[in-house]
Amino acid sequence: MKLLPLFPPGPLWLSLFSGPLCAALLGVAMAQSAGWLTIGRDRLCVTEGTIEKTANNRLSVNVPKMRAYVTEWTAQSAEVRFTYLGGTSKESALGSGTTRRQFGLKLRAQDPCNLVYAIWRIDPESKLVVSVKRNPSAHTSVECGNRGYENIKPRKASAVPRLEPGQSHTLRAEMRDAELRVFADNHEVWQGDVGSDAAKLDGPVGIRSDNARLEFEFLARESKGPHPDSVNACKAGAADE
Numbered sequence: 704m705k706l707l708p709l710f711p712p713g714p715l716w717l718s719l720f721s722g723p724l725c726a727a728l729l730g731v732a733m734a735q736s737a738g739w740l741t742i743g744r745d746r747l748c749v750t751e752g753t754i755e756k757t758a759n760n761r762l763s764v765n766v767p768k769m770r771a772y773v774t775e776w777t778a779q780s781a782e783v784r785f786t787y788l789g790g791t792s793k794e795s796a797l798g799s800g801t802t803r804r805q806f807g808l809k810l811r812a813q814d815p816c817n818l819v820y821a822i823w824r825i826d827p828e829s830k831l832v833v834s835v836k837r838n839p840s841a842h843t844s845v846e847c848g849n850r851g852y853e854n855i856k857p858r859k860a861s862a863v864p865r866l867e868p869g870q871s872h873t874l875r876a877e878m879r880d881a882e883l884r885v886f887a888d889n890h891e892v893w894q895g896d897v898g899s900d901a902a903k904l905d906g907p908v909g910i911r912s913d914n915a916r917l918e919f920e921f922l923a924r925e926s927k928g929p930h931p932d933s934v935n936a937c938k939a940g941a942a943d944e
Contacts, residue, residue: 740777742921747771748937750815752912763918764806767795770942772812772909773923774935780924781808781908782875787825788916789868795914798849798944803827806912808876810883813906815943816847819897821876821885825915829865831885831892833857835901836943849944855883857895863887877924907935911943 744756752769754762773781783806796802807822816838824830833855841847864872864887875886881902885893908923 739782739922739924740775742773742775742923746773746775747910747921748774748935750938751942757918761918761920763916764912765791765916767791767793767914769912770909771911772809772935773907773921774937775907776926776935777908777923778926779810779878779908780876781810781910782873782922783808783910783919784871784873784922785917785919786871787866787868788918790826791914791916797913802914804914806910806915806917808874809909809911809943810876810878811901811904811906812909812943813904814842815844816841816851817904818906818943819878819883819901819904820911821874821883821893822911823863823866823874823887825866829863831860831863831887833883833885833893833895833897835897837900844942844944847944855895855897857893859895860893861890863892 744754744762747754749769749771752764752766754764754769754771757763785806790804794802794804803824804826805822805824807820810819810821812818816836818836820832820834820836822832822834824832835853835855836847836851837853838847838851841851864870866872872888873886875889877884877886878897881896881899883893883895883897884891910921
């Protein structure tokens, strides 16, 4: 029996490894292999409060209000692996006057007035809330304050665990176009469409906390391609409310 070659010989076969088809296949492979980056303190721009390094090379926050974003361009996927340590000794109210204990992830943080939040509320109620802050004509905290928030109704959702001091968990948010999925301990707890306006925002991922003490590791998924703003300058006064 004469065995046929596995691949056809000649120019036809060689053409498969060059040109648009090869480039497309290579692009798919690269996209699928995009991994996670561990974001150290040196890659974070802290616009309010402080983030410190611990003896075991984790990050920690012990102040009533913390805001930060990643200065290296990444995909719109972020994860925080954290140990909740309880409330801060002093508390700070939000711009609305409400006092909450919470922390969460920022996505598409174009500026303090235009971004997407996935927030794990701890007190007074344990829940996962996704909000879009949108103020098209405002770009600084002075201009927008706490205006422009809209809580987004999920397509489907489930409860997050009630946090107790000393417990360790993970929170991950992944956004593709207007579609957002949020995971707690690798279980999906929120899925939905945040709207076309939010999908058009162009900014880095980040993290925030209010009245919560945490030790954590912060990760972001590698960008799947080049971006004109591969490094985001750390801007003073860019804290969001």
